[in-house]
Amino acid sequence: MPGQLYKSAAIVGAAEANQIGFLEEPATALQLHIEAIKNLSDQTGIPIAKIDGVFSTGWSTELCEHLGITPKYIDTTAVGGCSFEMHVHHAAAAIYSGIIDIALVSHGENGHSARKIGSGGGNYGRGAGNASPSHEMTMAYGLGGAPSNYAHAMVRHMHRFGTKREDYAHVAKVTRDWATLNPRAAMYSKEKHPFGGPITVEQVEESRLIAWPLTILHCCMVADHGGAIFVVSPKIAARLSTKPVWIAGAGESMSHGNMMEMGDFTKTSADKSAEAAYTMAGLGPADMELAEIYDSFTITAAMTAEMLGLAKPGEGHLLWKDGHAAPGGRLPINTNGGGLSFNHSGMYGMPLLIEAYRQLSGTAEDGVNGDKGKQTNARTCVVNGTGGSLSTTGTLVLISDDD
Amino acid sequence: MAYELPIPRRGIHTRPFWDGAKEGKLMLPRCIDCNRVHWYPRHICPTCHSTNLEWIEGSGEGRIYTFAVQHMVFGPWSEHAPYVTAYIDLLEGDRMLTVLRGVDPEKPEAIGIGAQVRVEFEQANDDTFIPYWRVVGA
Numbered sequence: 025m026p027g028q029l030y031k032s033a034a035i036v037g038a039a040e041a042n043q044i045g046f047l048e049e050p051a052t053a054l055q056l057h058i059e060a061i062k063n064l065s066d067q068t069g070i071p072i073a074k075i076d077g078v079f080s081t082g083w084s085t086e087l088c089e090h091l092g093i094t095p096k097y098i099d100t101t102a103v104g105g106c107s108f109e110m111h112v113h114h115a116a117a118a119i120y121s122g123i124i125d126i127a128l129v130s131h132g133e134n135g136h137s138a139r140k141i142g143s144g145g146g147n148y149g150r151g152a153g154n155a156s157p158s159h160e161m162t163m164a165y166g167l168g169g170a171p172s173n174y175a176h177a178m179v180r181h182m183h184r185f186g187t188k189r190e191d192y193a194h195v196a197k198v199t200r201d202w203a204t205l206n207p208r209a210a211m212y213s214k215e216k217h218p219f220g221g222p223i224t225v226e227q228v229e230e231s232r233l234i235a236w237p238l239t240i241l242h243c244c245m246v247a248d249h250g251g252a253i254f255v256v257s258p259k260i261a262a263r264l265s266t267k268p269v270w271i272a273g274a275g276e277s278m279s280h281g282n283m284m285e286m287g288d289f290t291k292t293s294a295d296k297s298a299e300a301a302y303t304m305a306g307l308g309p310a311d312m313e314l315a316e317i318y319d320s321f322t323i324t325a326a327m328t329a330e331m332l333g334l335a336k337p338g339e340g341h342l343l344w345k346d347g348h349a350a351p352g353g354r355l356p357i358n359t360n361g362g363g364l365s366f367n368h369s370g371m372y373g374m375p376l377l378i379e380a381y382r383q384l385s386g387t388a389e390d391g392v393n394g395d396k397g398k399q400t401n402a403r404t405c406v407v408n409g410t411g412g413s414l415s416t417t418g419t420l421v422l423i424s425d426d427d
Numbered sequence: 428m429a430y431e432l433p434i435p436r437r438g439i440h441t442r443p444f445w446d447g448a449k450e451g452k453l454m455l456p457r458c459i460d461c462n463r464v465h466w467y468p469r470h471i472c473p474t475c476h477s478t479n480l481e482w483i484e485g486s487g488e489g490r491i492y493t494f495a496v497q498h499m500v501f502g503p504w505s506e507h508a509p510y511v512t513a514y515i516d517l518l519e520g521d522r523m524l525t526v527l528r529g530v531d532p533e534k535p536e537a538i539g540i541g542a543q544v545r546v547e548f549e550q551a552n553d554d555t556f557i558p559y560w561r562v563v564g565a
């Protein structure tokens with residue numbers, strides 16, 4: 025009996041770069057990609073703008089940015105030569121499930137030319153090459169870690185909405201309040217960390233400058249973290265003793281790779297990824313009883329809350345300032361203490377999922393020694409991860425088993 | 428004095444830009460089919476997906492879209508901290524990154540979003556002249 029993907033998708037065209045082989049004029053890997061994609065578009069008559077899923081070994085963000093497209097399915101599986109067969113498999117699954125209609129699988133590799141000009145490319149100039157013009161045109165200007173980039177978005181957000189830095193400091197203060205309910209949080213208490221325990225808005229404001237307007241307490245920590253989750257079929261879930269939390273909706277999107285290509289610095293693509301997730305779930309922001317939002321910086325959390333429809337544009341920070349996101353509030357946010365005060369190792373997507381699972385399965389009660397703990401009564405949760413320089417977003421709508 | 432900050436490696440497709448910079452010109456890629464200028468230089472127009480592209484000489488004028496002041500910096504730039512990084516909206520359209528000149532990093536409140544800026548080039552080595560932008564008006 026055929027599987028569910030049987031005849032659920034088809035390959036409809038195939039093309040190559042303008043020149044292949046031992047090129048006299050060296051080509052970059054990026055150029056080889058783009059030529060093949062252009063030729064494929066010409067061959068099939070499918071406009072590049074209609075591509076809604078991109079599959080490419082580690083390259084997808086850069087390809088999409090270069091093409092100026094913002095797909096809703098992004099796969100960069102890079103496991104060697106068989107990656108592309110896997111891309112086809114993943115694409116078929118995405119098409120079968122109705123997420124996308126037109127998947128691009130793309131390859132570009134300058135094995136020969138690399139001897140003259142370096143391999144480079146992908147992830148903005150990894151390696152010695154000059155394959156990434158966006159990297160070439162930005163590497164001179166003294167930007168470094170995430171704060172150096174994100175600060176620009178905060179300044180623009182403040183300019184557009186007339187907000188003050190202090191407004192965003194409430195995000196850090198309230199998120200710390202959550203951490204004080206979670207013994208596993210790095211900043212749980214003064215005993216656990218010299219800078220742990222409750223903080224005030226004034227302390228956030230007066231802490232050391234990293235990239236104005238961001239002070240260090242507006243920034244997440246960089247610590248160690250490991251985590252994992254299982255996703256299983258309903259059949260398997262029914263056999264387990266642990267409580268299931270159901271994936272009601274999922275969506276993804278991107279706006280750019282390099283921040284120079286971010287159109288509106290007061291918005292991320294989370295409005296698009298959230299719309300897809302809400303639509304899939306048949307639920308909206310008003311139905312969410314909990315939110316777990318990547319808070320790399322206070323501005324990230326505030327802006328993302330706006331994109332998720334939890335607050336009006338320019339009013340994201342009010343969720344924290346007015347106490348709604350705080351313990352006991354109407355919409356608890358980042359109940360583990362967030363990347364700001366729980367833990368953040370570099371890529372915070374997994375802790376978001378773990379906390380959302382714990383909350384919706386009723387196992388978030390980390391309270392010990394008379395602490396009241398952080399368990400909420402939420403039955404629905406929106407989870408949003410942000411990647412790169414406010415570049416890529418993934419949104420999930422999760423619901424508890426009792427809902 | 429030797430230029431000790433990071434120097435971009437000139438790409439193949441960006442040669443007209445660097446050649447122009449050497450002569451004090453801000454060269455920009457434009458799509459012949461849709462007439463839009465895009466930045467950074469591409470193999471394909473990100474607006475209409477034409478590969479019919481040309482280079483034009485830009486005005487060298489723009490406005491500040493947003494900025495930040497870099498205080499915690501590693502590597503060659505650390506000796507220059509604090510300094511102001513900014514994204515510049517080009518008069519011709521699209522956006523560039525720069526380190527802003529003619530501003531006081533200790534007074535970020537005085538830096539105006541929308542302020543007029545003009546490009547200038549600093550020689551980094553024999554072939555590479557790096558564009559920087561200076562505030563010239565409100």
Ligand SMILES: [Zn+2]
Pocket residue numbers: 458459460461462463472473474475476477
């Ligand atoms: Zn065009």
